[in-house]
Amino acid sequence: MTYQYEAEDLLKKINEGADFLDLARRFSKCGSAANGGDLGPVESGRLDEAFSEAVSKLAIGEISPIVRSRFGYHLIKKIN
DSSP states (O other), X not given: OOOHHHHHHHHHHHXXXXXXXHHHHHHOOSGGGXXXXXXXXXXXXXXXXXXXXXXXXXXXTOBOOOEEETTEEEOOBOOO
């Protein structure tokens, strides 16, 4: 599980120019870490409600603010 303070630190690094994919590979606790956090195609009904809602509000290429779900804290980058 990712904690809020970890997500805050990573968001700060992204805002300072760090690469999202690199940080996801290094710090994500999700099985998608090896793919830079890429979950691949996911049906919206299979996502946590808070995660799904955050994704629906993002434009392609945009990174979310910190999102809290039942699995922890997330930073989401919508790629398509």
